[in-house]
Amino acid sequence: MQTDAALSILTALAHPTRLSTFRLLVQHEPDGLSTGQLVEASGLSQSTFSTHLAVLVKAGLVVPEKRGRQQIQRVSIDALRGLILFLAKDCCGGRADLCEPLLAELTCC
Amino acid sequence: MQTDAALSILTALAHPTRLSTFRLLVQHEPDGLSTGQLVEASGLSQSTFSTHLAVLVKAGLVVPEKRGRQQIQRVSIDALRGLILFLAKDCCGGRADLCEPLLAELTCC
DNA sequence: GAATTGCATCGGATAAATCCGATAGATGCA
DNA sequence: TGCATCTATCGGATTTATCCGATGCAATTC
Numbered sequence: 001m002q003t004d005a006a007l008s009i010l011t012a013l014a015h016p017t018r019l020s021t022f023r024l025l026v027q028h029e030p031d032g033l034s035t036g037q038l039v040e041a042s043g044l045s046q047s048t049f050s051t052h053l054a055v056l057v058k059a060g061l062v063v064p065e066k067r068g069r070q071q072i073q074r075v076s077i078d079a080l081r082g083l084i085l086f087l088a089k090d091c092c093g094g095r096a097d098l099c100e101p102l103l104a105e106l107t108c109c
Numbered sequence: 110m111q112t113d114a115a116l117s118i119l120t121a122l123a124h125p126t127r128l129s130t131f132r133l134l135v136q137h138e139p140d141g142l143s144t145g146q147l148v149e150a151s152g153l154s155q156s157t158f159s160t161h162l163a164v165l166v167k168a169g170l171v172v173p174e175k176r177g178r179q180q181i182q183r184v185s186i187d188a189l190r191g192l193i194l195f196l197a198k199d200c201c202g203g204r205a206d207l208c209e210p211l212l213a214e215l216t217c218c
Numbered sequence: 219g220a221a222t223t224g225c226a227t228c229g230g231a232t233a234a235a236t237c238c239g240a241t242a243g244a245t246g247c248a
Numbered sequence: 249t250g251c252a253t254c255t256a257t258c259g260g261a262t263t264t265a266t267c268c269g270a271t272g273c274a275a276t277t278c
Contacts, residue, residue: 010119013123015235035256047256050255053256054257087189145225155225156228156270157267175275178225179223
């Protein structure tokens with residue numbers, strides 16, 4: 001993952017609506033949710049939410065799939081993994097001392 | 110980590126200057142860097158960078174320490190770990206199937 | 219005590235994000 | 249074909265972020 005891609009993902013997640021949308025979609029893996037369901041969950045207007053969703057899709061965090069008139073949205077676990085690796089890379093790169101406590105808690109699940 | 114805290118961290122990292130500052134500080138653990146050194150590395154004016162640094166500090170990602178006239182800045186690995194756990198939590202919580210590929214790459218380092 | 223250094227904060231200009239209603243396009247149904 | 253549904257995009261108003269120079273404050277130095 002390059003810096004620009006990481007910045008896109010961080011920017012996409014740095015908004016209450018987009019972060020909760022992303023988390024909601026993670027919880028609904030692998031079925032996904034339709035855009036309409038996400039609009040309803042967001043409580044925002046349809047047009048406003050559509051703009052937010054476009055940010056998530058452009059960042060690669062969410063992948064849409066056409067199903068009739070609807071768009072089914074799913075998260076990209078790969079994108080999430082990429083971001084986490086990017087954030088952890090600096091300390092992992094030759095810094096096992098920093099990385100160890102980070103991984104210790106992650107492997108607990 | 111609560112949603113608000115995660116949002117603060119994501120917002121703090123969702124800016125080129127702040128992200129590169131954070132990564133630079135990770136690389137300089139555990140000695141840290143002075144604010145002046147960070148200003149120089151950023152290429153921005155001193156006042157502008159000070160505002161960015163305040164965002165990182167407020168989010169808990171960077172912890173300042175007075176040393177004479179200077180402020181030594183260090184990252185909080187705890188905050189980074191907190192964010193990563195927050196992002197991974199949704200899939201880890203009862204979703205070992207999603208979490209496994211995420212951890213597989215992380216443990217490689 | 220006066221001058222210097224290091225950093226934070228203020229004031230203000232510019233750019234970007236956010237929100238909505240209205241509209242357009244594309245798909246499915248009667 | 250005509251109509252309803254689902255989603256994206258446009259236009260525009262409001263808020264927020266970003267940037268800088270100037271100033272203020274605290275700690276060191278002479």
